[in-house]
Every structure is written in C-alpha cells, then in structure tokens.
Amino acid sequence: MAQPPAFLSDDVVAGLLRYDDLIPPLEVALGKFSRHDSSEVAQPVRSVVPIQNHNGFLGLMPAYIAYESILCTKMVAFYKREEGSVLPSIQASVLLFDPEHGNITAVMDGLEITNKRTAAVSAISAKLLMPPQSNVLGILGSGQQALSHYEAFTHLFSFKEVRVWSRRREMAERFSAAVQDPITVCSSVREAVDGADVIVTVTSSSEPVLFGEWVKPGAHVAAVGACRPDWRELDNDLMREAVIYVDSREGAAMESGDIILSGAKVFAELGEIINGTLPALCERTTVFKSLGMGIQDAVAAKIVFDKWKNKP
C-alpha cells in the first residue's frame, strides 16, 4: 500500500531550494532535453486552457526525467492583472509521482519553484551569453520574478550597478527597499537599460517594453515575460538584430509572441550550447527567450523532496 502524499507548503519549499543546488542539475537537464532522446527526458509543450472570464490561463506541465527517475507535473494558473490588483498573478502546484507505480508521493506549492527555477535558468543563459566584462544589470519589472532574478543574478555574478524600472516608480522604490544591496531606481526603461550589459525583462506586459535602439550592442537580454503567442516584451528591431536562444524551440514556436510575431529565427536552445552542438555568440547582442519547461520544475521538486525526506 502506497504512503499518502506529503504536502509541502510554500515556506517549506522556499526554505529548501537554493540556487547553488539548482543550477548544476538544471544545466544537465537542459542539455539532455536538447538531445531529444525520449528514453532520457520526455516533456510535451505545455497545454494551456484560457480562463476566459478571469483574464487568465491554466497551464499543465508534465515531465519525465528517466535518468533521475523523476515523474512530475506542475499546474500553473497565470493571470493578466490590472495595475494595483491585490490578487496574485501566478499560483502553482507541483505533483511528484513514484514513476514505477504511478502514485503521488508529494504535493508541493509551486510558486517558489517557479520563481527560483526560472531565475536559475536565466542565470544559466547569462553565464553562457553575457559579455565577459558585465558590470551593469538592468531589471524591468518589480514583481515575483524580478526579485528571484535579482537574487540569482547577484548571488552568481558581481555587477557594479543594478538598476530597476517599474511602471509605477513607487513599486521600483519598494523593490529597492526590499533588497539587501543598493540598487538604482530608474524612471524610464531607457534609463534602466542605457549601457547595461545584462537586461532582464520580467513584466506581465503584452506590448513591447524594451526597444532594440536602447540596447547596447553585445548586451545579453533574458526575456522572461510574454509567454503567450500574442504577447510581446521586446520590439521587432531587437528580435531581428539579436541572436535568439530559447529553452525549447517547440515551445517558442507555439507560445512566444516575441518570436512568432517578429518572425525572428531561433538560433539555438540553451541545451545546444551546453551540449557543444551550437555556439554561444557572446560577442553579439543575444536574447534568451524563456517560456518555462516542466523539466525545470521536475528538477526543482526533486531537490525539495529529497531534502525534506532526508531532514533529521
């Protein structure tokens, strides 16, 4: 008889998930994913159901990582909220299964998993693609992903200056007050990205917020929002001039408005750089278009569950 599933709340998950533990297995998983060998990794593109009456979407993100024996699915509801709304933009739950029997071993809150694994993958993109001397980081947006990206990027890299811009300046000021080190609050996107070596776009915008003419040649952009085929964060100039990297070519072709609507060509998946089958062109302006994948949640959930099980 199978044990009943463990229920892990948001604070338990948050306490157990660290970037240093996440990044190495995420790199391995991205590489294996890009080999397209279903005996190692099986992950379809996310199924998405529109929640028409509430301006939202429910995404189902199953994944099987055979080489680590992880069977997992995330269910994520994401919404386009009005400015000032007190309702959350994202809620998520992750189910871990015993792959041999099919029973659920753990049900865990998925928000912190989503926040940290997304920031960890963006940090991997920066590690591979940012210019060698990267001094200035610009963050566009001041929500959940902005915070996890700030944490991951400042943990892994040594920027001389970090800037933040948000649609309402007071939100950027609140963000600045919440983080440990000094951060420059900017009044415009242009000010936040002027001369920046690395730019992270983490907004819920459906229109471009970042324009190619403002981006320093050779900069690296991790573009995390705009995860619907008709949503944009980046303009056509940037999409067409930059070398475009993605987490999944298949996912990008179905879900990324920045890629579909600009007609930009995808150069490589991050996993292809990791496998050495395509190069990291860090001397060029690069965009990593992130959409999020089930294998990323699966890797994170396994780390959390193993740590929780082995806690004294």
Ligand SMILES: NC(=O)C1=CN([C@@H]2O[C@H](COP(=O)(O)OP(=O)(O)OC[C@H]3O[C@@H](n4cnc5c(N)ncnc54)[C@H](O)[C@@H]3O)[C@@H](O)[C@H]2O)C=CC1
């Ligand atoms: N690529 C991936 O794996 C993931 C992507 N996302 C996406 O990342 C984005 C941010 O997510 P969270 O930080 O969780 O949301 P959040 O609600 O915590 O923050 C959203 C931010 O976007 C800003 N914003 C909203 N509308 C805007 C507009 N029209 N122009 C400029 N800024 C605007 C808000 O002021 C806020 O700073 C969302 O689009 C979300 O769907 C979220 C999770 C994973």
Ligand SMILES: O=C([O-])C1=[NH+]CCC1
């Ligand atoms: O990968 C993910 O969890 C999501 N991507 C876009 C919204 C949520």
